[in-house]
Amino acid sequence: MRLVVLGGGESGVGTAILGKEKGYDVFVSDFGKIKQRYKEVLINKGIEWEDEKHTESLILNADVVMKSPGIPEKAPIVKKLIEKGIPVISEIEFAAPFTKAVTIGITGSNGKTTTTMLTYHLLKSAGLNVGLGGNIGKSFAEQVAEDKYDSYVLELSSFQLDGIINYKPHIAIITNISPDHLDRYDYKYENYIDSKFRITMNQTEEDYLIYDADDEAISEWLQKNKTRAKLIPFSLTKTFEEGAFIKNNTMEALINQEEFTMETESIALEGKHNLKNAMAATSVAKLMKIRKATIRESLSNFQGVEHRLEKVLKIQNVQYINDSKATNVNATFFALDSMNTPTVWIVGGVDKGNDYNELMALVREKVKAVICLGVDNKKIIDAFGNVVDIMVEVNSMSDAVRMAQRITEKGDTVLLSPACASFDLFENYEDRGRQFKDAVHNL
Known part of the structure; x- marks a missing residue:
């Protein structure tokens, strides 16, 4: 099986390492320059690569192609691959079948990094053996190759979700949807919204979708489309029998017949949007059966994310x-x-x-x-x-x-x-x- 990786950055090199380990014939091609540290990894692992060009004869003979999220589908080489019927997938799609770990997938136009880091902080503080990946930190594929973790918290961009076929997270979060990256979606907002909802397309009744019930685009999509996942909403203004909400300056999460409450002023992160991120992360923690005291402590000591307020x-x-x-x-x-x-x-x-x-x-x-x-x-x-x-x-x-x-x-x-x-x-x-x-x- 020939695996061609387009893009020699974090996700590309990680995928190449995993592919090589699983017995694929691997080739990495980057139209730009591959950073020196990544070149060294590829050379050490004996993986063939090229940069500053795409040699078609070495790419169009692939059985499967992993495309880095930054490369648009309109790129000439990608168009040729699609015309030939060669599957073009994302790192997450390639790596997921090689791990038995539970994955928590987090997407949204904003708040996804903070929610991802906060969720990871909650699970790690509870002593879970958890990895962090996707759009953030170390390549998910490379971590799967090392096979160290029982669960992963993954930040997923719409570009990564565009490249999935069978992948499903056990727990999915959509933090919110607002117009972004429309240049990659033919300037059609509905295409971008559909892209985000790919996160739930393969979920079953055993899986969960946590979402912002105050978000217009999300609510509209859920009215018109079906997901089999169990829905867990969160909101600043509404209350639910199952879900998370704010009432009298208290955050409440009612999940699996259990109630969790915490004064909003004890939450370290400031601002209304961060209350939403906290509700989403707390919902995951409740589904993962983490003790209330641990959740409270983690929410009160989380320091936030670099470059975000x-x-x-x-x-x-x-x-x-x-x-x-x-x-x-x-x-x-x-x-x-x-x-x-x-x-x-x-x-x-x-x-x-x-x-x-x-x-x-x-x-x-x-x-x-x-x-x-x-x-x-x-x-x-x-x-x-x-x-x-x-x-x-x-x-x-x-x-x-x-x-x-x-x-x-x-x-x-x-x-x-x-x-x-x-x-x-x-x-x-x-x-x-x-x-x-x-x-x-x-x-």
């Missing part, structure tokens, strides 16, 4: 917050919503078809200045030029931070929450967030 420093009574992970409008909505002081907002990057109108009321109420950090800021300037007093364009992070310091007064907040992808000026959102933190530390 991360408090960097307070300088001259101005708080600097790194929310570089906000790569779409919905994520930035949550960030602005949680601001309680006048805010200087650093925004911009590669626009994925953003509609800034939904931020309008929050910007009027909370934002005193907008600093545009992108190659093309026209859309942002058009949207907010008449709404805020100060509008500045910069093209480096250090300029953005220095400008913010000039504009702020005591008691203000400087918020990096770009609402866009980072690829015009940065390697990725982590690079953008680290540059922000470095610039703040250098003030």
Whole structure:
């Protein structure tokens, strides 16, 4: 069996390692450059590879192809594979049959990283032998090759879900759905929504789907479509006989005839959206039979995720917050919503078809200045030029931070929450967030 891996990054190299171990004839091909550390792994494992090209004769003879999530289906090589009827799958689909471990799959437009990390923290604190993978951390396929864990918490993007055929998580979570990545879905929101719901398509009556019952797109899909999984909703406004909700400043989770309660103010993560993430993670913990005391302790000591509303420093009574992970409008909505002081907002990057109108009321109420950090800021300037007093364009992070310091007064907040992808000026959102933190530390 010939396995061709497109993309020599974390998921690609992990898949190659697992494929080699399971007796496949493996070839890795990357149209870009493969990082040195990954090249060394491939050479050490005796896996053939190429970079900066796709040699068709070595690819179109595959029995199965694992495509890294970053490669669009419109890529010429992928189109040729599909035309030939060669299955093109994701890392998760390839690796899942090789493990007996229980998987918890988490998707959504926003909140999935925080929910994934929090769920992992809850299970690990309870002493479970649990791995973390998917879009985050170490490759799931490589961990399956090492075969160390009894369960996995996996963060799954819509691109990874597009590449599944038979994979099903025992517990699935959809944190929310808002327009994102529409450039990869023919600019059709319904295609993107369907993509997220692939997480539940193979689930049976023995499996669970945990979802945000306040989310319009999710509720509509569930009204029109069926899943066999047992539904466990969570909400900030409704109550359920089975599910999680907030009532009188208390989080309640009623699952499998058991009740769990915790005062919301004891939960370490701040903001309404984080209450949702906490309800989703608590629902998993209850399904995995974790003790109430452990759940309470874990929710009260969880430190949050880097680049997600991360408090960097307070300088001259101005708080600097790194929310570089906000790569779409919905994520930035949550960030602005949680601001309680006048805010200087650093925004911009590669626009994925953003509609800034939904931020309008929050910007009027909370934002005193907008600093545009992108190659093309026209859309942002058009949207907010008449709404805020100060509008500045910069093209480096250090300029953005220095400008913010000039504009702020005591008691203000400087918020990096770009609402866009980072690829015009940065390697990725982590690079953008680290540059922000470095610039703040250098003030």
